[in-house]
Amino acid sequence: MGVTVIVGGAFGDEGKGKVAAYLALADKPEAAVRTGAINAGHTVTYRGRTWKLRTISTAFVCKTTKIFVPPGALTRIDIFLKEVEETETRGRVWIDEKTGIIEERHVRMERENEYLMKVIGSTGQGVGAAMMERVLRVLKLARDFPELKEYVTDTVAKVHEIIDRGGLVLIEGTQGTFLSLYHGTYPYVTSRDVTASGILSEVGIGPKKVTDVVLVFKAYWTRVGAGELPGELPPEEAAKRGWIEYGTVTGRPRRVAPFNVEWAKRAIMLNSPTQIAITKLDALFPDAKGKRRWEDLPVEARKWIEDLENQLKVPITLIGTGEEAEDMVDRRRDVFGPQ
Numbered sequence: 393m394g395v396t397v398i399v400g401g402a403f404g405d406e407g408k409g410k411v412a413a414y415l416a417l418a419d420k421p422e423a424a425v426r427t428g429a430i431n432a433g434h435t436v437t438y439r440g441r442t443w444k445l446r447t448i449s450t451a452f453v454c455k456t457t458k459i460f461v462p463p464g465a466l467t468r469i470d471i472f473l474k475e476v477e478e479t480e481t482r483g484r485v486w487i488d489e490k491t492g493i494i495e496e497r498h499v500r501m502e503r504e505n506e507y508l509m510k511v512i513g514s515t516g517q518g519v520g521a522a523m524m525e526r527v528l529r530v531l532k533l534a535r536d537f538p539e540l541k542e543y544v545t546d547t548v549a550k551v552h553e554i555i556d557r558g559g560l561v562l563i564e565g566t567q568g569t570f571l572s573l574y575h576g577t578y579p580y581v582t583s584r585d586v587t588a589s590g591i592l593s594e595v596g597i598g599p600k601k602v603t604d605v606v607l608v609f610k611a612y613w614t615r616v617g618a619g620e621l622p623g624e625l626p627p628e629e630a631a632k633r634g635w636i637e638y639g640t641v642t643g644r645p646r647r648v649a650p651f652n653v654e655w656a657k658r659a660i661m662l663n664s665p666t667q668i669a670i671t672k673l674d675a676l677f678p679d680a681k682g683k684r685r686w687e688d689l690p691v692e693a694r695k696w697i698e699d700l701e702n703q704l705k706v707p708i709t710l711i712g713t714g715e716e717a718e719d720m721v722d723r724r725r726d727v728f729g730p731q
């Protein structure tokens with residue numbers, strides 16, 4: 393029980409969406425909150441169906457979980473309403489009265505900004521422009537739009553009511569540590585602090601309430617847009633290894649590199665995780681595909697995880713082995729059993 397925070401350890405697209413969905417199915421939180429904005433796309437596949445979500449937490453797959461969009465988040469009305477439909481969460485989804493609303497003009501402002509689009513490689517979703525207006529205190533919030541009326545509430549009060557009763561709250565961050573406005577590879581970063589502390593601030597929870605911080609890494613690293621990617625591989629080498637990916641929101645090909653232990657250690661320093669999740673282990677060890685028990689993983693895969701754990705000095709508790717939300721080795725306990 394308590395508060396679990398899911399945070400990206402690299403450049404986004406580590407598989408936070410899948411980890412949030414898995415933890416929702418395994419731990420059945422009473423509420424899930426997704427921070428960040430619509431520039432981030434989280435993918436979840438559950439029982440053969442895939443959703444690509446930009447504002448609603450992938451934890452919605454647990455049908456008893458209440459879904460919140462917090463005050464520090466930014467969304468677009470059309471995207472929010474479309475995702476409520478797609479996820480069939482009407483009646484258990486709320487948006488905070490203070491959530492920032494992105495409008496068409498923010499998207500235009502960004503797309504017309506050559507520095508953002510060409511140099512930084514922004515996703516061009518209007519998030520930075522809306523953040524700018526928020527800092528200038530002219531941005532409109534969810535409470536200003538009648539079409540959101542039935543969904544608007546004080547999510548902070550609701551979340552704390554659950555925490556105080558001893559319920560479990562799952563918080564899903566967006567992007568990754570090195571895209572943080574403060575701690576990332578500035579200026580090649582996003583427009584917010586996406587580390588664990590920034591995530592908490594967006595939700596309105598103090599650090600003492602947190603029980604677990606799950607730092608998510610992919611077994612290999614990817615980056616879209618400009619900026620340093622340590623150990624970047626040429627595209628031909630990435631293809632040979634089967635590590636080709638495309639952005640969820642923009643469709644751009646992702647740049648690729650092997651796992652970087654030194655940068656991972658810095659991400660640990662910045663986020664104080666209690667646990668680490670490694671996704672896509674099956675990309676390194678094809679025989680790991682779909683496995684749900686530690687003892688069913690190939691010996692080399694287990695060794696790779698154990699070596700990494702020794703170097704990082706944080707328990708690796710969750711290991712993703714396939715697209716399905718339930719394709720996860722959970723070393724905390726055996727939840728779904730063998731496939």
Ligand code: IMP
Pocket residue numbers: 403404405431432433512513514515516517519520566567571580581582583616617618
């Ligand atoms: P912006 O935040 O959309 O302006 O993009 C700034 C930088 O962050 C660009 O390099 C984007 O590719 C990157 N970025 C923003 N959101 C995501 C995400 O969800 N996943 C991966 N990269 C992202």
Ligand code: MG
Pocket residue numbers: 404405432433434435640
């Ligand atoms: Mg993504």
